[in-house]
Amino acid sequence: MNNEAFAIARQTLLQPAGLEPAQLEGVIATVLEAPVDLADLYLQFARSESWILEDGIVKEGHHSIEQGFGIRAVCGDKTGFAYSDVIALDTMRTAAGNVCAIARHPADARELITAPGRPRRLYPATDPLHSLGSEEKIALLQRLDQLARQSDSRVEQVIVSLAGTYEVVLIATQEGAMHADVRPLVRLNVNVIMAQNGRREQGSAGGGGRTDYRWFLQQGRAEEYVAEAIRQAQVNLEAGEAPAGSMTVVLGSGWPGVLLHEAIGHGLEGDFNRKGTSAFSGRIGEKVASPLCTVVDDGTLPGRRGSLNLDDEGTPTGHTVLIENGILKGYLHDRLNARLMNSAPTGNGRRESYAYAPLPRMTNTYMLAGRHSPEEIIASVDKGLYAKNFGGGQVDITSGKFVFSASEAYWIEKGRITRPVKGATLIGNGPDVLTRVSMVGDDLELDPGVGTCGKDGQSVPVGVGQPTLRVDGLTVGGTNV
């Protein structure tokens, strides 16, 4: 047990309500009187803030506190769930009574396999909101605004936002275990609008992680976001029509790994595969990618946005190989789905907050490096698209079709980058897109810490990454036929 986190959780979540850990166990015990297979109680406190600069001034800030508990009872594949904003013994008992009603049948004899490993210390148990004073936060935003405006006279608007969350969770499980975690998360984003000859374009960049605000002041990170946002807007001002059709696409390193998140990751989440609704269902051991591809989900990277010491069910996060040298190896599991598939949970049981039941979710999903330099990869392409950066994506789990939208792209001709083209949506088929990966770069990079993933109405922070990749045949949704 992480004693520091436990002490903070006790002080933040239990003491104000006059609760003792034994009373939480008592609530769980009430649930366990019904024939349930799995029960847990999740308490959470989250304090968040955001500061926004636009028009050269810090116009507003927002502060929020969210706290509450969620209680869950699982019987086979059936889940009863209730939550409340009021952390108190009587509301917990009422909620416990409601969720037990799900247990209508005797529990089956299947055992819960517990995951090996111990909780980690991947980030400090600190409150990032207090890592800078209000004046310092405002001074940072103003400095970045000025830097952006000085960088290029075509800058019309600069929007800078700084956001942080301090989250404390306490999880009581049916085994009598009590898990705690203190989770800082910060984010800085710079968005610029530039105008030239009546044309207006934007560029944006940012980053963050499970750390405090001082991280942005180190190694020139904040200034890098400004330079990157300006650079993207400059490129976009020169961009011509994007091509339309199926072609060779070179994907940049880092955030373009959103490809893996959409094309592969979601389709390997345990719930879809238990139910058989994923295009990847029942395909473990099959070849789903070229032998050059090894893809992992790793929640144990220190300080990363998608990392967690333990997941929202108390399972330590892990390093799960999804695809190894092209062969499908494994699924991402929470406790419920691991149990029903006779597997061990992989530390991927996550929830947006106490008000949602856990689901199998990704953490940091990335492809391991190959042996080609990015220059070699571009030089190998006769005609095609170099998609250097992306916005978000989406996937239809069942058909396997996925999209992701390029935000910065160039036309390649005879092995050279010739001109910038406008962003466009790329569409492909998850189970076969990676079979067409013909080159993998040696430049593995993780994204700067900007990802948020949505599933069933729940948002959680995630990370992605990849080296530069060459994909032979991906449909590019431009306008230029």
Add this chain to the structure above:
Amino acid sequence: MEAIETRLDSLQDKVAMVLEQARKQGASGAEAGAGLDEGLAATARMGEVETVEYHCDQSLGVTVYFGGRKGSASTSDLSDASLRETVEAACAIARHASEDPCAGLPDPDSLAREIPDLDLNHPWALGADRAIELAIECEQAALTHHREIVNSEGATVNTHHGIRVLGNTLGFLHGYPASRHSLSCAVVGKRGGQMQRDYWYTVARDPLELEAPQAVGLKAAQRTIARLGARSLSTRQVPVIYAAEIASSLIGHFLAGVRGGNLYRKTSFLVDSLGKSIFPDFVHIHEQPHIPKGIGSAPYDNEGVATRAHDLVHGGKVASYILDSYSARKLEMETTGNAGGVHNVVIDPGASDRARLLKEMGTGLLVTELMGHGINLVTGDYSRGAAGFWIENGEIQYPVEEITIAGNLKDMFAGLLAVGSDVDRRGNIRTGSLWLDNMTVAGN
């Protein structure tokens, strides 16, 4: 379920207390909103209950002004101590924020004086057992429709009701109850090696206005079966019909383009479009905030400004922007009562139903699903993943998938050829199918 409506007075007291605290802290103005919401969601999958969730939410948010300095804070803990801390947090932010001459409460004359009863509250006395039965009934209709329906993501019954209160230091303090219920179903079909899923849903303020569970399940199954055998298309430029159930997204992009925040920041492709033709002459788009039982209906906006019916597009020309008090001041205009968004936007339907639109188009693409977020609001550039049907001789030939459709929203709006009579009234935007002139379809 306990009648949450009985707590309206106590919630109003909390809002009044928060406003009073803000004044004591030295704020020159403040507004506060609070809500309580209760609900139940039950999902059935493969004929059995899968989840039962009990929802119970409360929150209060406050915005304070010290002259033109603004700060806001919110909390899910409505205890007096927590509310005091929340006001203090908002005030602390405001003291650090910059003076902004446009910031502040709305013009007192714009506030709603008479609050119309829009008949928004129809709680559903639905226990978990009955909710499960309905979900099972709905899913069964889908599962038994066709042998190619082989799997399911389940059917979900969702019911919510609650109260919202809004107050400000100009003396505005009102609240009202509202309910919302829905039933949805998603199933999986399989033919050869191909799997497809599709869904259908119904949503209403009044449970009596929901579509029957069997009808929802049947539509979900029919839509899924229709997609089986989908293939890609070669790259081409063709007319496109956006089916009514997804066409609202196009109207949504127009609304985002004329939203005040995007206009004063110049992050819209519709900057300076007021009075200009952006659609063909026949297009009439208007906001109807007072439709009884309407999903988007509201007597006043998030600032307490009276909502009113007004034109957004008339004769193809932009008749009004969508403004709150702040963006209105930035643009030197008047608020349109749209703090927090629009309330029931309607595009007048034409005479042709979907079948007739397909006949009129002859050859082209019928889009029934869109994927991804490939819209650049600054430039209007549009590129999204799509699935639907290839149309020839005015009839569906085969389902298509793994294609993109692209264009620029300005050209797409100008190239709107017809609005169908098949209006989808479920959402906050009510539109029929939209037939657009040539777009670029990219495929294999």
